[in-house]
Amino acid sequence: MKKLLVLAILLRLLIMPFFFHPDIKTYHFQASFLRQGVVNIYPYLIDNREKLPLKEEFVYFPLTYFFLGGYQALVSPLLGENFTAWLSDATGRGVESPGIFRYLFVLKLPYLVLDIAIAYLLMGFFEKQEDKKKVFTIWLFNPFTLILLYFFSNVDIIPVFLVLASLLAMKKNKPLGASVLMGLAVGFKAYPVLFFPFLLAKMEKWSERITASLVFLATLAVIILPFWSPAFVASSFASGLTTRILEAGISISGGEKILVVPVALVGLYLFSWFRPKTALWKYYLSALLIVIPFIHFHIQWLLWIMPSFVILWAEENRYSWLLVLASVSAFAVPFLYNDKFMSVSLLTPISRWFGLIPAPFAIVQRLGDPYLIQGLIHSIFVGCSLGLIWKLLKGYKNEQT
């Protein structure tokens, strides 16, 4: 295992400094204000938008700001004096900075730590040594998580880690610990809130459910209430998952529509209530396979499903082809977005000339309608997701977790 771990770390170190997605620069620019004493970033960015070089709002929940800002403060001696100027550079020439390789390496180090920690957490879902090694290997050597974490600098690794830790706490029959961890995960990003009803359904007594709910809400209140303001709501809720899950619907006249994703989620919550013995991670994965495929998703969101995919793969090898097909089709959809930073521009630290290569969208456009092709691939992802949900809820041969 030791050599396996060193190999996994080495592969990650090899790619960390050479791939750049602008998100890492944007949210570290925003988090850099913590070092200047800004505690509430949400109104600060909106009030000072005119004079700031990067105009984006801070779309994450407060703990992400404190985590990134705190880490930045900790490693600032390693980043050097030009780092702040690099963060503030809005010209798009940041990839040419002599410090780019150092910055990308140092800023991605927390992802590496959490990535490895997740590999160890995943082993906790299995009893046999052989299965532990299998899940460890699949997590560390599948290309999808490598791409999501080190190409796209995906800060969602923090809530993903906490959700997994919460699952493990629940597996060890520690519902309060699981609720606190879930609350902390939501403190970074909103999506784990989708899982809380499943956590409650898994508990046997109402007293447990009430206590867990109070603990979860108290954790959230401590994290979020101090920042609750129109600026926070506009930044964190007005875009992304929270609004997109309300998009797909069936019109039923009178201006009303039945919303596809909430309907399916409510159905799944009820199902989990009546079938509490099914492993919790299967409900989490099913919920995500309802939400993500039915919306216009960010590639970063695919990281949320990866730990469960890896558990399923380790547990039931026969479905590996389905998991690969689902992952490849899921990755191919954003790859075809009209955005070069989904593909060729990720390599601009190596040479900024790669930004001049046409994006896959433009290449496909010469052959046909890129949106139609994107839609077909997206449909494959939806189909695979439905197949997986059916298998997860119906049960399969080698269930251990």
Add this chain to the structure above:
Amino acid sequence: MNKPKIALFLFVLTLFTLPALLSFGIRYLPVEDQPPLGVTKKFYENVAIEDKVTVPYNNFNGIGFSFKNPNLQNKEEIILKIINENGQLARTITLSGWNIPDGGFVRFMFEPITDSKGRKYDLMLTSPSSRKEEALEVYLSRDSDTAASVTYYKPLSALILIRDIYTNLNMRFWEDRTFALFYFGIISLGFGYIVFGKGKTI
């Protein structure tokens, strides 16, 4: 060689050859960065934008400008004429206003002019069918009356391009010598452990 060594070898090989493979997709390179943008200048009917460029490379194959097209109201033809030092028309490129986003940077690409190195070219940007009220505007360089343009040339050969990419990367990586030494140090340690470390398999 056992599995981890093969995996490591293949991974490094892929990583190292990826830039070379991608370089085949590069059809043009910029001569310079676009200057900072200043005010705009309109062109319509018989009002043209005239400019000059000196191209330092052979294979001159494109020129880009930033445009203002408020509310995307202009959908007329835009014609760029490139005239050589002898006053002869070297290239004509026609685009539609449909393709000009407001504030967007638009490239006019054409067949490479093979002997362009060191030569001067006159540029004439016109849109005879546009009316004044729907006129497109070109951004000029800040504090200047010349267009904020970028000239492009086609790489002379794929091999030269690949060489330039790796040379530039190597040069830039070693500009931060402390980090480069640290990075190669830990990578070498990792490689050493995988290749020479105890235990033949993982």
